[in-house]
Amino acid sequence: MGEITAKCTHCGGSNVVCGVRVDQTADAGRIGLAYKTKFVVIGTEPFHADVCDDCGTIVRLYVKTPGRAWYTK
Numbered sequence: 001m002g003e004i005t006a007k008c009t010h011c012g013g014s015n016v017v018c019g020v021r022v023d024q025t026a027d028a029g030r031i032g033l034a035y036k037t038k039f040v041v042i043g044t045e046p047f048h049a050d051v052c053d054d055c056g057t058i059v060r061l062y063v064k065t066p067g068r069a070w071y072t073k
């Protein structure tokens with residue numbers, strides 16, 4: 001074995017797909033966490049998700065770049 005695989009918190013299955021991009025189907029822009037940079041007032045850090053391919057539960061929702069100057073207002 002060796003590799004640690006994510007387990008679904010709902011059905012307990014291990015058929016979890018990691019790192020799926022969270023996207024919109026419409027062209028209304030991105031869904032993500034807002035952050036500030038030197039050049040861009042508000043950037044958007046996209047979500048990634050680990051999703052159980054058996055029951056459809058999103059086991060984990062996260063961004064790949066932590067430590068940004070998150071825009072909190």
Ligand SMILES: [Zn+2]
Pocket residue numbers: 008009010011012013052053054055056057
């Ligand atoms: Zn599941």
